Every structure is written in C-alpha cells, then in structure tokens.
Amino acid sequence: MDRSGQKLWRPPRACDDYWSEFRHCKSLWNRFHHYYTHGTSPSCQQWKEDYRNCREWEKRKSTEAKEALQRSERNRVAEQTKFTPVWKLRQYPPRDWNMPLNQDKPQDS
Amino acid sequence: MDHTKQEGEYGYELFPHRNMGKNKQGSIAEGQFTFNHKCQIMLQFAMETSYMDLNLTSLSSQHSKLFKDRHFSCEDCDGTVSGGFDASSSQIVLCQNNIRQQSHMNRVVTHELVHAFDHCRADVDWFNNLRHLACSEIRAANLSGDCSFSTEAARFNFGLKQHHQDCVRGRAIRSILAVRKIGQEEAEKIVNEVFNTCFNDHAPFGRIPHSKKDANFAYRDYENRDRYYSNL
Numbered sequence: 001m002d003r004s005g006q007k008l009w010r011p012p013r014a015c016d017d018y019w020s021e022f023r024h025c026k027s028l029w030n031r032f033h034h035y036y037t038h039g040t041s042p043s044c045q046q047w048k049e050d051y052r053n054c055r056e057w058e059k060r061k062s063t064e065a066k067e068a069l070q071r072s073e074r075n076r077v078a079e080q081t082k083f084t085p086v087w088k089l090r091q092y093p094p095r096d097w098n099m100p101l102n103q104d105k106p107q108d109s
Numbered sequence: 110m111d112h113t114k115q116e117g118e119y120g121y122e123l124f125p126h127r128n129m130g131k132n133k134q135g136s137i138a139e140g141q142f143t144f145n146h147k148c149q150i151m152l153q154f155a156m157e158t159s160y161m162d163l164n165l166t167s168l169s170s171q172h173s174k175l176f177k178d179r180h181f182s183c184e185d186c187d188g189t190v191s192g193g194f195d196a197s198s199s200q201i202v203l204c205q206n207n208i209r210q211q212s213h214m215n216r217v218v219t220h221e222l223v224h225a226f227d228h229c230r231a232d233v234d235w236f237n238n239l240r241h242l243a244c245s246e247i248r249a250a251n252l253s254g255d256c257s258f259s260t261e262a263a264r265f266n267f268g269l270k271q272h273h274q275d276c277v278r279g280r281a282i283r284s285i286l287a288v289r290k291i292g293q294e295e296a297e298k299i300v301n302e303v304f305n306t307c308f309n310d311h312a313p314f315g316r317i318p319h320s321k322k323d324a325n326f327a328y329r330d331y332e333n334r335d336r337y338y339s340n341l
Contacts, residue, residue, distance in 0.1 A: 039271035
C-alpha cells in the first residue's frame with residue numbers, strides 16, 4: 001500500500017492549517033486557557049516545524065520533510081490514544097436509538 | 110427493564126415527568142406552555158451554534174442521527190438539575206424550569222450531547238458500571254464549557270492554575286452523587302480512578318474546545334479526517 005501511495009501522498013493537513021494552528025497556539029487566549037487547564041504554557045514549536053516541513057515538501061518533495069511530518073502527526077495521534085479506554089467501542093450504534101417512544105410504560109402506582 | 114428499581118436508584122426521581130406519558134404537547138396549562146415554548150426556542154438556537162456542528166455531525170457519522178423531536182425533551186425537573194441523558198429512551202432531557210439563559214442552554218445541550226455521543230460510540234453500561242458513568246461525566250464537564258473560566262467565575266469559584274481540572278473533578282462527583290445512592294468518598298474514589306483516561310479523551314473534538322475558534326478548528330479537523338488518516 002505504501003509504494004503505490006507514494007506518488008499520491010500529500011501532507012495530512014493543508015500547509016495553511018499548520019500555520020493557523022501555530023498562530024492560534026501562540027495567541028493570548030489560548031495561552032490563558034492552557035494555563036487554566038494544565039497549569040503550564042503551551043508548546044507551539046511543533047506546529048511551526050510542521051508548517052516548515054509542509055512547505056518544504058510542497059517546494060522540493062523532500063523525503064526528509066515528509067517523514068518528519070508523518071512522525072510528528074503520528075506522535076499527536078499517539079498522545080491522544082495512549083490511555084486505556086474505560087469502555088469497549090461499539091461495532092454498531094444502539095438498536096433502540098430511533099425506536100418510537102413508549103407511550104404507556106408499566107407503572108407501579 | 111425493572112422500572113421500580115430504575116426510579117429509586119438511578120436518579121429518575123429528579124425527572125418526575127419521564128414516566129408520566131409523553132402527551133404533554135396538548136397541555137393548556139399556561140405556565141407549562143411558556144416554559145416549554147422558551148425551552149424549545151433556546152434549544153433551536155443552541156443547535157445552530159458552531160459548537161454543535163461537530164457534535165451533531167459526528168453523531169450522524171456514528172449512524173445515530175439526531176432528531177430534535179425524538180431525541181430532545183423539554184420537561185419540568187426537580188431541584189436545580191439542568192438536564193440529563195436518559196439511556197433507556199435515548200433522549201436528552203432539558204429542564205425547562207431551570208434553564209433561563211441561552212448560554213446555559215448551550216452548555217447543557219453540549220454536555221448532554223457528550224453523553225449521547227458516548228452512548229452511540231461505546232458500550233456504556235449507564236446503570237451498573239459506575240466507572241462508565243464517571244468517565245462520561247468527566248468528559249461532559251470537560252468538553253461542554255461547564256468549567257470554563259467565565260462559567261466558574263459566575264459561580265464565584267475563582268481559580269486559575271489548573272482550576273479547570275479541579276472543576277471537572279468536582280462536577281463529575283456531584284453529577285454522580287445526584288443520580289446514585291453512594292457516598293462522597295466512594296464517588297471521589299471512582300472519579301479519581303478514571304480521571305486521567307477520561308480527561309484526556311477529547312472525542313469528537315480532538316481538543317478541549319475553550320472558544321469558538323477551538324470549535325471551528327475541531328470541525329475543520331473533522332472534515333479533513335479522511336485526508337489526515339490516509340496520509341499518516
């Protein structure tokens with residue numbers, strides 16, 4: 001799958017998205033929210049690095065840039081999924097999601 | 110399902126109209142009409158905010174499309190509770206007598222949508238597994254804006270460094286105590302056990318949406334998901 005996909009590979013996000021994430025990360029509001037939530041300053045350098053690699057890929061199709069970008073994004077995914085979930089994910093949605101509501105439920109009066 | 114057990118042990122007494130039959134639309138009681146009408150209007154506005162886009166779209170992608178008339182119910186509730194998610198009927202309950210402002214409605218709808226989302230994507234045992242309940246409550250408090258700086262400040266809870274987490278912990282414990290007959294210590298223990306996992310589970314947003322910009326970026330990521338995962 002990798003070999004045939006190589007010609008068609010493109011960065012996981014549009015380059016402008018990396019830049020806007022970087023700007024958003026550095027903004028005063030975001031830094032405030034981050035401190036309020038985590039007690040630390042956010043680290044935004046990775047977004048800038050990703051933007052640089054994205055542009056590098058666009059200009060020169062550099063393999064290094066591509067691999068760096070992939071590594072960075074895979075890290076992000078790993079960060080989001082590194083905790084063991086408390087529940088099991090479903091294969092199918094709940095069967096009764098759209099079932100009509102019961103008008104008469106059995107009552108103990 | 111054993112309804113006597115349900116009413117006594119699962120917090121259904123907070124929602125006295127849940128089992129009284131759903132034919133309330135034809136009621137001519139004036140107070141009922143005013144509160145109910147206002148609730149419906151605020152709900153409509155809430156569903157049109159950008160925070161909701163991602164919630165609603167991601168639910169649809171789980172093959173659990175949300176219909177306002179089927180999945181939302183404006184009712185009178187006891188005490189100060191603002192809303193709930195009734196897993197047995199797949200409905201989000203909004204307490205028309207306790208929600209007075211649009212911003213409150215927005216938060217409650219987002220909060221309950223997180224529960225609905227968890228219900229649709231995972232095998233959540235709402236009634237028998239307290240860890241599952243705690244996890245969903247942590248996520249809902251975390252992702253709905255319940256614990257934002259301004260919301261907390263309005264409650265006169267002024268905190269800064271990492272206060273968000275204290276708030277999420279506290280509100281999750283309160284939510285559990287409201288619907289289950291267990292002690293404070295047991296509730297705290299359960300919340301602490303699952304806190305790390307559940308606080309860091311930001312689905313479907315991918316981040317904690319503190320602002321409209323966060324919400325818009327989260328929606329952008331969602332729309333881009335096919336490109337994202339196929340190019341990792």
